[in-house]
Amino acid sequence: MSAENKVKVCETPKLRSFVPILHCPGCHYGIIIRLLCENVEELGIEDRTILLGGVGCSFTWPAMFNLDAASCPHGRAPAMATALKRIHPDTILITCQGDGDLGAIGLGCFMNALSRGEKLTTIFLNNAGYGMTGGQMAPTTLLGQVTTTTPGGRDSETSGYPLHVAELAATMKGVAYSARVSVHTPANYQRAKKAVKVALQKQIDGIGYSFVEFLSACPASWRITPRECLAFINDRMIAEYPLGEFKNVDRID
């Protein structure tokens, strides 16, 4: 095809900052960053959105967006978001947290924010392990899955069971929306994008806490190729963590 026949079908979202994606090849975080950019732009909320990252691989996320943003201490984004939202109620607060950040050290902080019915949106990144520290077990690690701290595979006798956060969040009265999505195929990307849009709309409408869990590939800690990661999500992750909406209400009485 000659140059003049080229048609631009896709470009970098305006909200993406100049900072390059700092994640490993095959990691899905870059895809999810794009998805978030698209949603915030399409909803026209970029001038009033504040984005908070956690500790772990989401630490750099605040720098990925041309938005007011902050990186939070480990597991504490919901507490910081609570204060910012209470002080500036017209803003849209998004926390982006990994499975160690939200599911382990920050689970109490997260659950209490749900319990208070804070008007926040949390993007939960479930890659079944600790990426940044080199592949240790997370609360979401699958049974039998080998990590650097479960060298014989995760054993429920000694290491407990996988944590289902989307289902857990759905049990909480103050939650308006809870869903689990994936971006391992284009069709799933579109479904995930829609879920995040619904979640953000719940906050815009002031209904309650909204939550979207992403199943996300981590080739570095899973010790498999990016392509094999897609199969791992499809065959193993979704079997443990079913996709779909667990709660979607327009009113909390």
Next chain:
Amino acid sequence: MAEKILIEGNEAIARGAIAAGCKYFFGYPITPQSEIGEYLSRELPKIGGTFVQSESESASIYMLYGGAMSGERVMTSTAGCGFALMGEGISYISAAEVPCVLVDVMRMGPGIGTGGCHGQTDYRLAAKGGGHGGYRCIVLASSSPQECFDLVQLAFYLADKYGMLVMVLSDFIIGRIAEPVELRVLDFGSVPEKEWALKGRGKKGGRYDWHSGGTSYPPHSIIQNVTGYHVHQREKYQEIMGKEVRYETYQAEDAEFLLVSYGSSARIARGAVDMGRAQGLRLGLFRPITVWPFPNKELKEAALRAGKVLVVEDSIGEFVDDVEFAVLGQVPVHLLGVWGRHVPGPQGVIHPERVLEEVKSLL
């Protein structure tokens, strides 16, 4: 003169915060400071503010951190074990250099202690810092309800002036005694604009900021310049040590024996000065108001003039370390601590008579 009312130290803290323009408070109940949150939960909604009861002190300190990033004046208060839980967050706030105020109303003992009875056992944690990484906070020690009211206002000003967490250190007795307090609103002057505040870029003319406990706060980014970041911190702390030392003396000019004390213990020591003077003993009192920055030079001069020093504090000895450092071994420093209480149980206190008795044994 402003209105004068009879209130306890804890209520004076809460009223002082409102006088300083603080509309947002985040806290968890713990004795002996719960009255601060109770008062603010009632009063802040009336002025368009918000009170949030957190699930723990770990959450309180991060609500304070998030709240400080909003650019508004925010406060939390705590005591004892709750204060210890906040160490990590205080470190993050110090690294991010965002202004906010923390009140610690001390109780007694390690662990659960005496279940919320009087004591002065958070001194080291407050003055030296309980968090990681090497930071400093200005710490203002109050010894009366009036001073609680005034020092909280000063704390907000200093927090904004330097971009840091400023602590007000109170204790069980100060928190619970009622005295007349003049509700004077103090004006310390202008403070820097908070153009970095997080509120959405639409309210900042399109500007947006990325904050992150020490790693990216321009122009002092620790990732880009480890040395520069720390040199900046050191210069800031040096400036504070030069400009913000505060203390009070009582009969210290011609004293032949100097009592050194802070908080509620300083009231007891002051009583002992009066009793001693009535008996012809030339006693004086030196009371640091800033316990960081500590008035090293001023205390040393007063101690050298007097020649002998007795520290009075209701603990096994924490504040005494700073006094010894200030006088550098040039004057003998003695300590009357928790063993000076009139009864050994949780209701015991150190009486002025006991302080005077100790002074006489040292003369």
